[in-house]
Amino acid sequence: MAYGPSQNRTGSQQEHREPNLIPIMNLFIVIIPMLMTIMVSVHLAMIEITLPAQSAGGGNGEEAEEQVEDLPKMITLALFPDRFEIMVEGDKGVTEIPQLSPGRHDFVTLDKNIAELKLVHEKQGTIEVLPDPTVRFDTLLRSIDICKSNDFPNIKYLTALTKYYRAK
Amino acid sequence: MKRASVKVDRSAGSSGFTRRSRGNKTRDLNITSLIDILTILLVFMIKNISMDASQKNAPEGMLLPTTVSKNELIESGKAVFVKIYTDKILYGAENIPIGSLQDFISSQETRQSLLRLLQMEAKSIMAMHSQPCLLIQADKDLPCRYITEFIKFSAQASFANIYFSTIHSENKEEVLGI
Numbered sequence: 540m541a542y543g544p545s546q547n548r549t550g551s552q553q554e555h556r557e558p559n560l561i562p563i564m565n566l567f568i569v570i571i572p573m574l575m576t577i578m579v580s581v582h583l584a585m586i587e588i589t590l591p592a593q594s595a596g597g598g599n600g601e602e603a604e605e606q607v608e609d610l611p612k613m614i615t616l617a618l619f620p621d622r623f624e625i626m627v628e629g630d631k632g633v634t635e636i637p638q639l640s641p642g643r644h645d646f647v648t649l650d651k652n653i654a655e656l657k658l659v660h661e662k663q664g665t666i667e668v669l670p671d672p673t674v675r676f677d678t679l680l681r682s683i684d685i686c687k688s689n690d691f692p693n694i695k696y697l698t699a700l701t702k703y704y705r706a707k
Numbered sequence: 708m709k710r711a712s713v714k715v716d717r718s719a720g721s722s723g724f725t726r727r728s729r730g731n732k733t734r735d736l737n738i739t740s741l742i743d744i745l746t747i748l749l750v751f752m753i754k755n756i757s758m759d760a761s762q763k764n765a766p767e768g769m770l771l772p773t774t775v776s777k778n779e780l781i782e783s784g785k786a787v788f789v790k791i792y793t794d795k796i797l798y799g800a801e802n803i804p805i806g807s808l809q810d811f812i813s814s815q816e817t818r819q820s821l822l823r824l825l826q827m828e829a830k831s832i833m834a835m836h837s838q839p840c841l842l843i844q845a846d847k848d849l850p851c852r853y854i855t856e857f858i859k860f861s862a863q864a865s866f867a868n869i870y871f872s873t874i875h876s877e878n879k880e881e882v883l884g885i
Contacts, residue, residue: 672855676846696869698855
């Protein structure tokens with residue numbers, strides 16, 4: 540025997556019941572500050588540099604000469620407070636990139652020059668960077684970044700050698 | 708502003724509550740729109756969240772340079788942090804103060820203590836069959852003299868792998884200064 544619908548059921552159908560959002564609100568109030576504290580606003584990156592290895596020197600005969608011919612030419616980028624200088628091993632000329640205005644290096648021209656060098660020296664993947672002691676760290680890293688983004692992944696950081704001579 | 712209240716009539720029968728008159732009806736705060744905003748915020752935050760601890764360690768009070776390219780730490784490498792501010796040097800994750808930059812350049816005592824710290828750290832990393840890596844976090848206005856000096860110095864303590872910490876950007880024009 541079938542029963543009719545209960546009083547409760549008919550009541551709930553007629554009455555519009557809103558969902559209880561307070562527990563959800565409580566959850567959100569806890570989660571959102573927690574996420575805000577652990578959210579990364581700046582993404583840090585790392586730029587790798589290599590130190591120049593000490594050359595062993597020597598070499599023997601024709602074989603060594605042939606190997607030297609095969610080696611790609613070394614490219615050196617010198618950073619000065621007022622200009623950039625690019626030197627290619629064996630070339631007499633030095634490409635100078637003067638600064639745009641005092642304290643403003645011309646990174647756009649440097650980028651173009653490095654890109655052109657990559658086209659000429661396809662096999663070369665290393666650039667030696669020699670910064671002047673007064674050059675800002677920002678200039679150094681921007682220059683390294685330009686080299687790396689133009690497919691020169693290995694950056695050798697050159698440090699000027701200090702030699703001490705003791706008088707006899 | 709009307710105050711919402713619920714009166715309980717204890718003297719009443721089984722129902723317990725008095726009925727409100729129509730004019731005294733409570734108005735619930737509509738929090739549905741607020742929930743909508745919070746849901747969007749939550750989704751956005753979950754999308755952007757990074758659990759990588761090293762990504763969060765931007766040193767306080769230091770302006771890092773911006774770069775497009777980035778490298779990963781070498782396999783089996785373990786990094787030692789050095790923070791070089793324009794006025795001080797802090798060593799390690801515990802931010803041990805080493806001294807000022809002038810001390811680092813001129814004071815033999817400061818250099819010796821830092822060298823000892825670096826050598827000890829390098830030794831303990833190598834004992835764990837890992838490669839010691841030095842992660843330099845330096846202010847963008849710092850002259851390269853100190854960086855060069857620090858690199859030469861760390862090479863003495865068997866740190867062959869040197870990394871510079873930067874802020875990563877996808878925009879190359881930012882790096883080129885356009």
